[in-house]
Amino acid sequence: MSSFFYTILISPIELLIELLFSFFYKAFDNFGISIVAISLFISLLSLPLYHIAEKLQEKERNQRKQMDPGIRRIKEVFSGDEQYMILSTFYRQNHYHPAYALRSSVSLLIQVPFFIAAYHFLSHLPHLQGQSFAIIQNLGQPDHLLQIGSLSVNILPLLMTLINVFAGMIYTKGFPLRDKVQLYGMAGVFLVLLYQSPAGLVFYWTMNNVVSLIKNIFYKLKNPLKILYLMAVAGSVGLTLVIIITKPNLPVSKHLILIIGSLIVCFIPLILIFIKKIQNTFLATFSLNSKEVFRITFLSCISLWLLYGVVVIGNLISSSPNEFSFTGDVENPLSYIMLTSTVFFGVWVVWPLFMYGMASKKMRSLMSFSFFILSATSVGNIFLFSGQYGHISKILMFDNPSLLTPNLFLTLVPLLFCGIVALTGLFLIKRNQVKILSALLTILVLATVMSGGYSLWQITKSFENHKQLIQNNKSFTNHDEIKPMISLSQEKQNVVILFLDRAISSYLPLVVEQFPQLKEQFAGFIYYPNTVSYGAYTLTAAPALMGGYEYTPDAINARDSEKLVDKHNEATLVLPRLFSEAGYAVTVFDPPFANYQWSDDFSAFKDYPEINVYRMLGRYSLQYKTEYSENLDWDVGFESEIIQNRLPMYAIFKNSFPFLRSMLYDQGTYFLMAKNPQVTDAFIDSYAVLHYLPQITSIDSNKPTFTFLTNDATHEPTFLQAPNYIPVSEVTDTSNPLQQDAGYDEIDQIHYHANAAALLQIGNWLDYLRKQGVYDNTKIIIVADHGRDVSTPVFKNYSSEYSKILGYYNPLMLSKEFNARGLLTEDSQFMTNADVPVIAIQNTSVSSINPFTKNDILMMIDKTNVNSFFSSADPKHNSGKEFVFDYSQSFSIRESIFSESNWVPILQP
Numbered sequence: 001m002s003s004f005f006y007t008i009l010i011s012p013i014e015l016l017i018e019l020l021f022s023f024f025y026k027a028f029d030n031f032g033i034s035i036v037a038i039s040l041f042i043s044l045l046s047l048p049l050y051h052i053a054e055k056l057q058e059k060e061r062n063q064r065k066q067m068d069p070g071i072r073r074i075k076e077v078f079s080g081d082e083q084y085m086i087l088s089t090f091y092r093q094n095h096y097h098p099a100y101a102l103r104s105s106v107s108l109l110i111q112v113p114f115f116i117a118a119y120h121f122l123s124h125l126p127h128l129q130g131q132s133f134a135i136i137q138n139l140g141q142p143d144h145l146l147q148i149g150s151l152s153v154n155i156l157p158l159l160m161t162l163i164n165v166f167a168g169m170i171y172t173k174g175f176p177l178r179d180k181v182q183l184y185g186m187a188g189v190f191l192v193l194l195y196q197s198p199a200g201l202v203f204y205w206t207m208n209n210v211v212s213l214i215k216n217i218f219y220k221l222k223n224p225l226k227i228l229y230l231m232a233v234a235g236s237v238g239l240t241l242v243i244i245i246t247k248p249n250l251p252v253s254k255h256l257i258l259i260i261g262s263l264i265v266c267f268i269p270l271i272l273i274f275i276k277k278i279q280n281t282f283l284a285t286f287s288l289n290s291k292e293v294f295r296i297t298f299l300s301c302i303s304l305w306l307l308y309g310v311v312v313i314g315n316l317i318s319s320s321p322n323e324f325s326f327t328g329d330v331e332n333p334l335s336y337i338m339l340t341s342t343v344f345f346g347v348w349v350v351w352p353l354f355m356y357g358m359a360s361k362k363m364r365s366l367m368s369f370s371f372f373i374l375s376a377t378s379v380g381n382i383f384l385f386s387g388q389y390g391h392i393s394k395i396l397m398f399d400n401p402s403l404l405t406p407n408l409f410l411t412l413v414p415l416l417f418c419g420i421v422a423l424t425g426l427f428l429i430k431r432n433q434v435k436i437l438s439a440l441l442t443i444l445v446l447a448t449v450m451s452g453g454y455s456l457w458q459i460t461k462s463f464e465n466h467k468q469l470i471q472n473n474k475s476f477t478n479h480d481e482i483k484p485m486i487s488l489s490q491e492k493q494n495v496v497i498l499f500l501d502r503a504i505s506s507y508l509p510l511v512v513e514q515f516p517q518l519k520e521q522f523a524g525f526i527y528y529p530n531t532v533s534y535g536a537y538t539l540t541a542a543p544a545l546m547g548g549y550e551y552t553p554d555a556i557n558a559r560d561s562e563k564l565v566d567k568h569n570e571a572t573l574v575l576p577r578l579f580s581e582a583g584y585a586v587t588v589f590d591p592p593f594a595n596y597q598w599s600d601d602f603s604a605f606k607d608y609p610e611i612n613v614y615r616m617l618g619r620y621s622l623q624y625k626t627e628y629s630e631n632l633d634w635d636v637g638f639e640s641e642i643i644q645n646r647l648p649m650y651a652i653f654k655n656s657f658p659f660l661r662s663m664l665y666d667q668g669t670y671f672l673m674a675k676n677p678q679v680t681d682a683f684i685d686s687y688a689v690l691h692y693l694p695q696i697t698s699i700d701s702n703k704p705t706f707t708f709l710t711n712d713a714t715h716e717p718t719f720l721q722a723p724n725y726i727p728v729s730e731v732t733d734t735s736n737p738l739q740q741d742a743g744y745d746e747i748d749q750i751h752y753h754a755n756a757a758a759l760l761q762i763g764n765w766l767d768y769l770r771k772q773g774v775y776d777n778t779k780i781i782i783v784a785d786h787g788r789d790v791s792t793p794v795f796k797n798y799s800s801e802y803s804k805i806l807g808y809y810n811p812l813m814l815s816k817e818f819n820a821r822g823l824l825t826e827d828s829q830f831m832t833n834a835d836v837p838v839i840a841i842q843n844t845s846v847s848s849i850n851p852f853t854k855n856d857i858l859m860m861i862d863k864t865n866v867n868s869f870f871s872s873a874d875p876k877h878n879s880g881k882e883f884v885f886d887y888s889q890s891f892s893i894r895e896s897i898f899s900e901s902n903w904v905p906i907l908q909p
Contacts, residue, residue: 004342006116007339007342007343007346008342008343008345008346008350009113009346009350009351010113010116010117010120011117011342011343011346012343012346012347012351013113013114013117014117014118014120014121015343015648015649016042016045016117017038017042017117017118017121018121018672018673019671019672020037020038020041020042021034021035021038021121021673022669022671022672022673023671024037024038025673026666027239027242027243027246028242030133031127031128031131031133031139031200032131032132032133032134032136032139032203033133035122035133035139035200035203035204035207036207038204039204039205039207039208039211040207040211040235042114042118042208043208043211043212043215044232046110046114047215048355049110049355049358052358052359063094066094067090067091067094070090071087071090074086074087074090075087115190115205118201118204118205119197119201122198122200122201122204123197123198123201125140125200125673126140127673127674128140128198128200129141131200133203136156136199136200136203138199139198139199139200139203140198140199140200141198141199142154142195142196142197142198142199142202143155143156143199143202154195154196154199154202156199156202156203156206157191157194157195157197157202158191159206160190160191160194160202160205160206160209161187161188161190161191163206163209163210163213164186164187164190164209164212165184165187166213167209167212167213168183168184168187170213170217190205229268229269232265232268233265233266236261236262236265236266237262237265237266239262240258240259240261240262243258244258257659257660257663275366278426279362279365279366281430282426282429282430283362283365283366283369283429285432286365286368286369286429286434287361287362287364287365288361289434290361290364292434292435292438293361293364293365293368294356294364294368295438296368296369296371296372296434296437296438296441297352297353297356297364297367297368297371298353299438299441299442299444299445300368300371300372300374300375300441301348301349301352301353301371302348302349302445303375303378303441303444303445303448304344304348304371304374304375304378305341305344305345305347305348305349306445306448306449306452307375307378307379307382307448307655308340308344308347308348308378308648308651308652308655309337309340309341309342309343309344309345309348309651310337310341310448310452310455310456311382311448311451311452311455312382312650312651312654312655313336313337313340313341313647313650313651314337314451314452314455314456314459315451315455316392316650317333317336317337317455317459318455318458318459318462320394321333321458321459321462321463321466322462322463322466323394324336324394324643325463325466325467327394327639327640327643328637328638328639328640328641328643329637329640330640330643330644331467332463333459333463334456334459334460334463336643336644336647337456337459339644339647340644340647340648340651343648344648344651352367352371355367369425369426369429372425372437372441373418373421373422373425375441375444376421376425376444377414377417377418377421378655379444380414380417380418380421381414381654381655381656381657381658382654382655384414384417385410385413385414385417385657385658386654387403387404387406387410387658387661388403389403389404390403393619394643395622395639395642395643395646396643396646396647396650396668396670397615397618397619397668398615398665398668399614399615400602400613400614400615401600401601401602401615401662401665401667401668402600402601402602402603402605402606402613404661404662404665405601405603405662406658406659406661410658410659411658411659414657414658414659415657418657425437482620482623482692482695482696483696484695484696484697484698484700485587485589485614485616485696485697486587486693486696486697486698486707486709487585487587487697487698487699487700487701487705488697488698488699488701488705488707488769488772488774488778489699489701489702489703489704489705489774489777490699490772490773490774490777491777492701492702492703492704492705492777493584493704493705493777493778493779493818493844494701494704494705494706494707494774494777494778494779495579495584495704495705495706495707495778495779495781495840495844496706496707496709496778496779496780496781497575497707497708497709497780497781497783497836497840498709498711498762498780498781498782498783499542499545499592499708499709499710499711499783499784499785500711500713500714500758500782500783500784500812501538501592501710501711501712501714501715501784501785502712502714502715502784502785502786502787502788503714503755503758503782503783503784503787503811503812504714504751504752504755504784504787504788504790504792504807504810504812505529505531505784505787505792505794505810505811505812505813506529506792506793506794506810507751507752507755507756507792507793508527508529508755508759508812508814509527509529509793510737510738510752510793511752511755511756511759512824513737514723514736514737514756515756515759515760515763517763518759518760518763518824519823519824520823521763521764521766521767522763522766522814522816522823522824523820523821523822523823523824524775524816524817524819524820524821524822525780525782525814525815525816525820525824525825526814526815526816526820526824526825526826526827527813527814527824527825527826527827528813528814528815528826528827528828528829528831529794529826529828530828530829530830530831530896530897530898531810531811531812531813531831531832531833531897532809532810532811532830532831532832532833532866532868532893532897533545533784533785533786533787533808533809533810533811533832533833533868534552534553534832534833534834534866534867534868534869535553535785535786535868535869535870535871536786536805536808536809536868536869536870536871536873536889537786537808537871537872537873538592538593538785538786538873539568539593539871539872539873539874539875539878539883540553540869540871540878540883541785541786541811541833542568542571542592542593542785543556543567543568543571543572544571544832544833544834545783545785545833545834545836546571546572546574546575546592546708546836546837547570547571547572547574547575547837547850548574548834548836548837548838548850548857548860549834549857549860549861549862550850550853550855550857550860551567551570551571551574551834552834552867553867553869553871553883553885554867556882556883557882557883560881560882561881562881563880563881564596564878564879564880564881564882564883565595565596565875565879568593568596569594569595569604570852572591572592572594572604573604573605573608573611573851573852574837574850574851574852574857575706575708575837575840575841576588576605576608576611576706576708577608577611577851578841578846578847578848578851579706579846580608580610580611580706581847581851582704582844582845582846582847583703583704583845584703584704584705584706584846585612585701585703585704585705585706586610586611586612586705586706586707587611587612587613587614587705587706587707587708588605588611588612588613588614588707588708589613589614589615589616589707589708589709589710590614590615590616590617590709590710590711591604591605591613591708591710592710592785593875596875596879597875598667600615600667600668616689616709616710616711617685617686617689617712618668618685619688619689620688620689620691620692620696621681621684621685621688622639622642623688623692624684624687624688624691624692625638625684626639628726628727631721631726631727631728631729632680632727632728632729633729634729645672646670646672649664649670649671649672650670652664653665653670680718680720680727680728680729682712682716682718683713683716683717683718683720683727683754684727685712685716686711686712686713686715686716687713687727687757687758687761689709689711689713690711690713690758690761690762690765691761693761693762693764693765693768694764694765694768697765697768697769697772699772699773699774704844706840711758713754713757713758713761714751714754714755714758714784714812715754716754717747717750717751717753717754718750718753718754719731719734719746719749719750719753720753720754720757721733722734722735722736722753723735724760725753725754725756725757725760726757727757734749734753736749736752736753736756737752738752743791743796744791744796745791747790748790748791748792751788751790755812762782766780776818776819777818777819778816778818779815779816779817779818779839779840779843779844780815780816781813781814781815781816781836781839781840782812782813782814782815783811783812783813783814783815783833783836784811784812784813784833785811785833786808786809786811787807787808787809787810787811787812788807788808789804789805789807789808790804790807791803791804791807792807792810794806794807794810794897794898795807795810798900799900800900800903802889802891802903802905805870805889806891806897806903808868808870808889809868809891809893809897810897811833813831813833813835813836815839817842817843818843828896830863830894830895830896831863832863832866834861835861837857838857838858838861841857864894865892865893865894866892866893866894867890867891867892867906868890868891868892868893869883869885869886869890869906870885870886870887870888870889870890871883871884871885871886872884885906887905887906887907887908888905890905890906891903891904891905891906892904892905892906
């Protein structure tokens, strides 16, 4: 029962705190600033409630003040039952009840759910562990700022209490002793409760008290609202400018949303005038009809609860009930609907009706009208403007998130629909046709009940059948079936490019020496150790790898009238277009920096529907953690916890305007903080893809195929469990060949671990291809875009100060031609990863003519002098038409990387 009330009353506030915390962390990348920001925003958002509560308190104090002389006289003269009877009569004559004394505690009661929500969120936020801010060394532990011998004193709780007491002194000046004792008593209670709490939580509550102190000072000033408005404008404009300047590569739509939000704050006075005009013109008479006002409010809130809590989630789960059955520690998927509907019962029924009960008549009419607009708009967004977003997994991740970007129709028409709803509502209210609104809302409630009920019936029926099948099938396991994503042909040609980001070339011989079976697994492959990359990072290195020599940094800068992002997208599309136009089935996974976004923006492919493009990063992490939970700090219950946490945000996502959905989705995080983060998480997001390559590869294509797969396992190095280099929560064996040489540090060793792990999993996949009989008719290129500034066997002993930097420009590259035989061999000819397109189209029927420039790819090869440039890894620092280079770490290379004299620094022009 307690969890039920917690979900209704506290969970909505906790969700709001988490969303705000996540937003500010993404904006500032600082946990301390995020805590300050959520404290400020929560205080501002709850200010209307406190304002109403303080008016009630003031009313209570004034009434008690008027009655006090009479009460004293009665108590002086009478006693016992007679005193009680006369006091009761006195209260009744003054329209007062002793229970009204509780009104003096309303503001404190309001603090309780906010305190509990913040306490639960921040005290259970693992991200704070080890994070410092200002003088606080660890936000996840008590501050221990003062050390007296062996005694540690937590200063923040004491500071919090002092500020609280000082704020109370200002606020209660002239108040009765009872009110003062109440405030000071609560300050003492919070001191006891929070003294041993994590510093992050105490810091949050300290900032709350600072805001409360400022608020109390404001009340003593002239024109406090004007000062508050000016501060809000400065804060919102400043925040918007900071985010736009520090994150220029956010989509234009997100910048626009920030600007609109800032403008709304700036125009609050005009908005209030507009609202007052609507109130006086349309809602004045309506506000007097308290029954209809309440009826519309109640029906709107019920419809919103059903839409968010039942209809959206019911439609989602009923589309594939079995997928949501037996997930984590949840068997029946109806449990998800029960939990989500309980959360939204608090969001749309309990809290709104509480605020409605505290509001004035005018405010109630505005609330009623607003809830009507929200309910009607939600219906439109769910059923009329739902969008076509493709397949979504059970952990609510889309295969192709770029589809979330709306077209012009889905951007403007929903807003127009909302406007029409508002005007229609005002027209009916003005014409005293409020009963029509009530009738429409009643129909809406009945329709949502029927729609939700039908979904629940479908889910129940499907679950019972599924459960029966499981009981009949004793061999059933709770692991999810992994559906194939890579389709190869049994008889026709297959070309596969495995793009291993940051794979270190000269670690390959060491890995093969440690695992001799790789020589046979990689049979037919040729390793090219003498390979150069054109860039130190993906942004400058990947275009040449994907598009050939027309997309080296020099060549890209030569086209100085075109945007870098357009040239990058063009390079990304060269091979997919060539193979597609030659009749191949083409699939691209996680194209690097597509449209100059870190991930998920596949809009460059929208004009080529014949090219399949998907996100693979993180797709199988949950499956891997569940299957290997004995090695990881991972409980099967985490899966259902992830689903439960994301479902409310998915409901908000579906009910929102389409132009907001991409922002709310936030690359699959739904603006929530990751649960149970581990140091291996980023590695597992990519490693799991390589691990499951055999399961996600099917041999069923009737066409020749081209597959381009980017994988970041080698880009997210971490210590793994030796000798097989598998991810575990607690690594007990880090042994590796580099440990035998003092010239290699831990950074070098974790890179070796990641490279070895990736190659071992690829070796397993190659065995699978042999078993399926498609190894010979499959050309495979394994290549990196660049290396890293780590010690490597090639450059470690160079006398140059640049010995580590040169590691950036030596990427892994090996390839296997059709029908190639023999053990893994080595070819020391001078290569660049811009040779990849040439290797890919050799011995195929694919044209060598670049579909964009119309030049012959084979004729553009030029390796006389290879200019490798150091430049920023972030698109926001290369957002113009030409790359900006750091010439102090850029080199020109010719013929061989193994001769130190061949590395010539490039002079800045």
